[in-house]
Amino acid sequence: MILFDSFLIYAALAGLGVAIAAAPLGCFVVWRRMAYFGDATAHASILGVALALSFEISIFAGVLIVALLMAATVSTLSNRGYAMDTILGVLAHSALAFGLVAVSFLQGVRIDLMAYLFGEILAVGLLDLIVIWAGALLVLSLLWWRWSALLTATLNPDLAYAAGIDPRREQLVLTLALALVVAVAIKVVGVLLISAMLIIPAATARPFAGTPERMAVMAAAIGGLSALGGLQLAFAFDTPTGPTIVCLAALLFTLSSVTTLLFRGPSA
């Protein structure tokens, strides 16, 4: 096997950590139709990178702060006249554009923009690994703790209220988890492909799951498989790692869809 070098072990563990945190959260993104929301938060994080570099704070902190600000902005602007996808379309791409411009202003800092746009999993160090797994475990425990309330609020806000659950608080929990995932995933898959790690494994798992819990567990397994397999493929074919991981996830999604079409008919 090729996974003997320590940087490869770090890379594998980093990919696995991001995948198993992103996939269950991604189920909520899919169920609540928040795909664009994930995009907006992720794209804004390049602005966080610029801020982190200019104020010399950690990238993780910079990204987390900007992702949270972005999420708060989206929540505030929703229901104010524009359709949600319009607001998110505006915010996602302008945040990315402002981020890229801000990075170009940084004097004397040589940064590899590609590394933040598409990730650089092979450069993950021990400290990064600790941050990634701490973040991933935090996201998973948040989801575990709020699971029933989150599901109820996802089904219908009024059902949640009648059961004494405040759906706005659950929305906040999801937002927080999303910002955390973006902050830990930036090193692994980069800002442009984070949404893929959220959505593709969840969508792949959907036809085979009968309950929300099974869908979340299967999504995590599919995400983990994509991360480890993608890493190996990238090593074998000398391709960029982040995109290779996403390509493998997309292939699995295609396989899942085709299988469903062939064996269960289009309605499944």
Next chain:
Amino acid sequence: MSLVTLQDLTIRHSGNPVLTNVNFTITKGEIVTLVGPNGSGKSTLLRAVIGALRPNSGQVIRAPGLRIGYVPQKLHIDPTLPLTVRRFLSLPTRVPNSMADQALDQAGAGPLANRQMSRLSGGQFQRVLLARALLCNPQLLILDEATQGLDQPGSAAFYQQIETVRQQLGCAVLMVSHELHVVMAASDRVICLNGHICCEGEPEHVASAPEYRALFGTGTQGALALYRHEHNHSHDSDCDHHSHEAAE
């Protein structure tokens, strides 16, 4: 014992008053029906009772520890969310199988436990929603146009189920309905709403009130009388419910 009291409740949606100075109380075991034209604030009132809306002025007073079973008007479940009936019943609180089965039986949805929610028919779906509302052993059951999308025999059967449930649990029922003649006859009290309370009282009283007739015309009165006859009949002897159901 009063379960919920609304005091001088006023609610506005983006500046426009939807409910103005509404005073309302529902007590233990009572069936209260809200009627009123579209946009008259019926759903808004229900949502204030369950705590989904904050009043702009006035108060919502709930009995301490009040258990509310809520059946929403419609529930859209995204097709990407896999959800069996059994799993749905355990949201947000897990319930043992025995309780889930009992609630499904009570709601007339017995054999549906392992079905996907997305594959249910309209009538089955509403019964599952009712079963879920019954799980908390509610003191107050709230139904927001729960028979929307059902045909007339379907909704008549559904309201029959509600009445059976009320007799079993002794809970109060607060509901909104468009089907005036069906619902009003079964109610202890009818409230006619149009931004404020136009009139209220026993079904006969409301149906003949000039405010009600101004909103709905007189056409419903005949149907009300017709149904009431049938209804009284089925209550003359308490065990009459089986034959009634069999006749559907």
